[in-house]
Amino acid sequence: MLSNGRGKRFLEVILARVPVRDGRARCHPGEVPQNASLRSPWFAPPAARAWRCAPAPAEVRRFHASLPGYAPTPLTELPPPAAELGIGRVFVKDESRRLGLPAFKALGASWAVHRLLAERDEDSGPVTLVTATDGNHGRALARTARLLGQRARVLVPRGVHPLAVAAIAAEGAEVTEVPGSYDEAVRLAAEAAAAPDAVLVQDTAWPGYERVPGWIVEGYSTLSAEIDEQLAAAGIDGPGLVAVPVGVGSLAQSVVTHYRSRRSGNPPALVAVEPEAAPCVLASLTRGAPVSVATGETTMAGLNCGTPSSLAWPFLRSGLDAAVAVRDADSARAAADLAALGVRSGPCGAAALAGLRALLGGEDGAEHRAALGLGPDSVAVLLSTEGPDANPYAEL
Ligand SMILES: Cc1ncc(COP(=O)(O)O)c(C=O)c1O
DSSP, X not given: OOOHHHHHXXXXXXXXXXXXXXXXXXXXXXXXXXXSOOOSOEEOOGGGGGOOOOOOOTXXXXXXXXXXXXXOOOEEEOHHHHHHHTSSEEEEEEOSSBTTBSBTTHHHHHHHHHHHHHTSOTTSOOOEEEEEOSXXXXXXXXXXXXXXXXXXXXXXXXXXXXXXXXXXXXXXXXXXXXXXXXXXXXXHHHHHTTSTTEEEOOSSOBTTBOHHHHHHHHHHHHHHHHHXXXXXXXXXXXXXXXXXXXXXXXXHHHHXXXXXXXXXXXXXXXXXXXXXXXXXXHHHHHHTSOOOXXXXXXXXXXXXXXXXXXXXXXXXXXXXXXXXXXXXXXXXHHHHHHHHTTOOOOHHHHHHHHHHHHHHSXXXXXXXXXXXXXXXXXXXXXXXXXXXXXXXXXXX
């Protein structure tokens, strides 16, 4: 169990990293103001695909398989986007129904809470699991707490749809709406977790707070493991490209870990997609060092994060092949096109297709296709990380 003193240290660290005045994040040296031009995608040198790391623990997959209601989420082939993008085949990993919730996040919350509770005395009373959320992680943590007889306290920044906030409260969590950014909500959650019998279960990391976020990242590994199994069942030896919607980069860290630790198969190109309103990973990769960005408004609420996870950053810097930012209108169009093909995506989930269109369409498409090692036989997997029920801004 984490002590109060440790919770205070988390707070001190994050207070030092995310200075806030009047509810708005201030830029400090290394920060990128919101209006800085980040319209150009970032590409790694081709050698990036040779980078290797250790895999996630194998017991994560077994743990999820043992949960009531577990089933692999669908991997659906969509021929029209493949023809449009000039590649062989496109599959969408559809996370709109994962462990009874409309986003992938329960994979991380369930494994992290399992690890946390395993460390507590059996006769200690319930713990309050505290987090900040753009919607999905908080709902998953609240559900996990409810199922395991624990309490949840969830802090929600501005810009999260009222129905998403109500869904967290409906899980029995104490919900506090914060009139500030996601980074500000994270700062306040770290403060709240200093209360007795409270533990911060945050899906982003900073120096001094990396163990719990590390478990959350491990939890996401089941998603990539399922993709490999599903492609293998279709006779495909792994993808040639995976497109990942990115907020703080924890999910992308998990995808990088999976594909840069495999012993067999060709390493795929890994692409990060962010909203133009919150491109903290694109800004960091472009600078070559982690930076915070001042975030704006976006329908891609789950991606509206201003600071990359400290734990994710080394994996993103060394393991990603490209990063791109997309507009809300691009994600909305992608969601509509996916819906017409039978896949229900929320704005964050549809960002993966929007990002691939931004990279492979247009006049630089052929050059970008070559930079990513894509050809007419390549297989791309788009992570559709949420359904429209998770984030009703899809209906705007
Ligand atoms: C639907 C959805 N997709 C993608 C992400 C991005 O995950 P990460 O913040 O780990 O980059 C989130 C994060 O909340 C999300 O809710």
